[in-house]
Amino acid sequence: MFTIKRLLLILLTILAILLAGFVIWAETPLGPMPEALAALQSDDTVRVETEPWLEFWPQDGRPSSGVILYPGGRVDPRSYAPAARALAEQGYLAVIPPMPLNLAFFDLNTAAEIMAAYPQIETWVVGGHSLGGVAASTFVAANPGLADGLLLWASYPAGDALAADTQTAVTSIYATNDGLTTLDDIAASRANLPPDTHWVEITGGNHGQFGWYGDQPGDGQATISRQEQQDQIIAATAEMLQTLQTQSPGR
Secondary structure (H helix, E strand, O other): OHHHHHHHHHHHHHHHHHHHHHHHOOOOOEEHHHHHHOOOOOOOOEEEEEEEEEEEOOOOOOOOOEEEEEOOEEEEEEEHHHHHHHHHHOEEEEEOOHHHHOOOOHOHHHHHHHHHHHOOOEEEEEEOOHHHHHHHHHHHHHOOOOEEEEEOOOOOOOOOOOOOOOOOOOEEEOOOOOOOOOHHHHHHHHOOOOOOOOOEEEEEHHHOOOOOOOOOOOOOOOOOOOOHHHHHHHHHHHHHHHHHHHHOOOO
16 A cells, blocks of 8 residues: 555656646747837837737727737747737737647637627638647637638648638648648648638748747748748738628628
8 A cells, every 4th residue: 555655646746747847848938039029019000908918909990800810839929919010000900819828729719709809890810820720720610600711820720620611711821941830731731621722832931930939949941031921921911801801791
């Protein structure tokens, strides 16, 4: 009996150490870079709110379309502020929700809370970067009709639940030099997304340059600047929002 108790105590100690290590790892996210922190300042063009989510509102009007961006795994949500700010400058609401332990899978349904908080927004796109995109696709698949569009930044769906979806617009933006979400991953994802998915390839881009959090272990080497890659990401995202905004409700 004494031996069993000692063994259980050892196992519990090991589990506690592993759990503590995981929490420490998750709570030390990548980023944000100085450019991302600068994008969090309100001015005459964009109003930034930081509670309960990071929100970027155009100052010159009331947006009718919004995008919710789930951060990548173990990435500080502020690292996506420059892209969100750029979208707000074009007239859209952009929301980046912080996630428990910096992992979107611990709060898949936060997009529903955001949508409910802003009923004046008529068109919603839910998306995310990397693991955040996987979480966003899981949310969209589990809540048919709630989001008008799914946006994937260097990401793919967890399964094939969206393959036959004819109501949700999907845009997948990926980079050729991505060492984490590889071209093979993107190719494999095509069968799990609707046939009319819009594919946007960024030649020379990599995984880390989808945000502003610096280099990422295991990533490929980008041959274009971070700003060049961001410009292409923002343009493709804005194109999706504009297309949905001009379409009739209930796509």
